[in-house]
Amino acid sequence: MSPVSTTSSRVIYDALKACGIRLMSALPETWLVHLIRMAEDDPEMILVRLAKEEEGVGISAGAHLAGVKSAMLMQNHGLLASINGIVSCAQLYRIPLLMLVSYRGELGERDPWQTEGGGVTEDILRALRIPFVMLEQPDHVAQRIADAQTLALASNKPVALLLRRGLMIEEDGAGRAGGAGR
Amino acid sequence: MKRIDALTAVYSRLQDRIVVTIMGAVAAELQSIGHRPNFFYLQHAMGLASSMGLGIALCRPDRQVIVLDGDGSLLMNLGGLTTLARYRPRNLVHVVFDNESLLSVGGFPTATSTGSDLAAIAKAAGVPRTATARTLDEFTRAFDEALAAGELTTIVAKVEAVGPSAFVTDLGLLENRFQFQRYLAP
Incomplete structure (x- = not known):
């Protein structure tokens, strides 16, 4: 049984649809499985499965210039893997990017291989001057995603939403849930 | 074959199509x-032109x-070939000018100079049509066949490691970007 919350994933997916997102790029990671399946099952959504997250920056840039709103789904390690693309494609060319980043490696993380990325994620985003906000509770998801998209489009710049454990994982209180990721 | 001659030979076919290039000599x-408003030059982010x-x-x-x-x-985004092949858009022609070197930063040899075959890699990645062109005639034929085929094609054009004397032009990066977006607006 997957500990990843289907309910929260649905709230996030519906919020993305409400913002007019028609293309998603994704690299699978445990917390994102439901979101990726929802995109796969949605005939209105173009889902692009990537080999590496940085490709998603190029795909979103192409989509934006072609008039299509897109979102990128990735783990925070995928954000680290995308930095050159973010700087030298999205920021250099003023491309809005809506990045949904699963925030692995925070308190409660049980997978040893996820524990370094969590500690650098927010500092990296600040260093890149990328505005970001946490998605922690289902009741603020829709507003925060809409606000992030508004700012991304108004500024023509990347904006990040950090998907936190409390939103994405059910029955996490005792730290039992985890699941392998990348 | 010189890249400038290859570009000149197919320029008339580029005029009404969407063109995305890499930085540097191309x-x-x-x-x-x-320059035309339907041409976009990705002047950094090496590897992402094919993703765009x-x-x-x-x-x-x-x-x-x-x-x-x-x-x-x-070579910086070989994984992207597998993504291209996975979705294999019928309206995409992917030309790779292979001069076996990183010309704009001093001409240091790339791995294609020691035998890595990008057309074979594209084919093995699943790109449905691939070709290698070594002469101008081979290139223009392969290019026209790819346009007519209506299937994702990667053409590796083996070109000489020579280029322009300067790489900076008077076209601003953002001017190019917004002009291109306006051109693409439905």
């Missing part, structure tokens, strides 16, 4: 032949998209 030479082309091709299936890539750039 961008400078295409601009020297003649894929994004445009998936979003605008009504338009034919040409990506003008290079060996150094493609």
Whole structure:
């Protein structure tokens, strides 16, 4: 049984649809499985499965210039893997990017291989001057995603939403849930 | 074959198609032949020109998209070939100018100079049509066949490691970007 919350994933997916997102790029990671399946099952959504997250920056840039709103789904390690693309494609060319980043490696993380990325994620985003906000509770998801998209489009710049454990994982209180990721 | 001659030979076919190029000699030479609002030059982010082309091709299936890539750039995003092949947009032609070197930073040899075969890699990645062109005639034939085929094609054009004397042009990066977006607006 997957500990990843289907309910929260649905709230996030519906919020993305409400913002007019028609293309998603994704690299699978445990917390994102439901979101990726929802995109796969949605005939209105173009889902692009990537080999590496940085490709998603190029795909979103192409989509934006072609008039299509897109979102990128990735783990925070995928954000680290995308930095050159973010700087030298999205920021250099003023491309809005809506990045949904699963925030692995925070308190409660049980997978040893996820524990370094969590500690650098927010500092990296600040260093890149990328505005970001946490998605922690289902009741603020829709507003925060809409606000992030508004700012991304108004500024023509990347904006990040950090998907936190409390939103994405059910029955996490005792730290039992985890699941392998990348 | 010189890249500038290859670009000149197919320039008339680029005029009404969406074109995305890499940085360096390809961008400078295409601009020297003649910039058009439907040409976008990705002047950094090496490797992502093919990903941008894929994004445009998936979003605008009504338009034919040409990506003008290079060996150094493609080698930075070989995984992207598997993504291209996975979605294999029928409206995308992927040209790789392979001069076996990183020309704009001093001409240091890339791995294609020691035997790595990008057309074979593209084919093995699952790109449905691939070709290698060593002469101008071979290139123009392969290019026209790819345009007519209506199937994702990667053409590796083996070109001499020579280029323009300068790489900076008078076209601003953002001017190019917004002009291109306006051109693409439905």
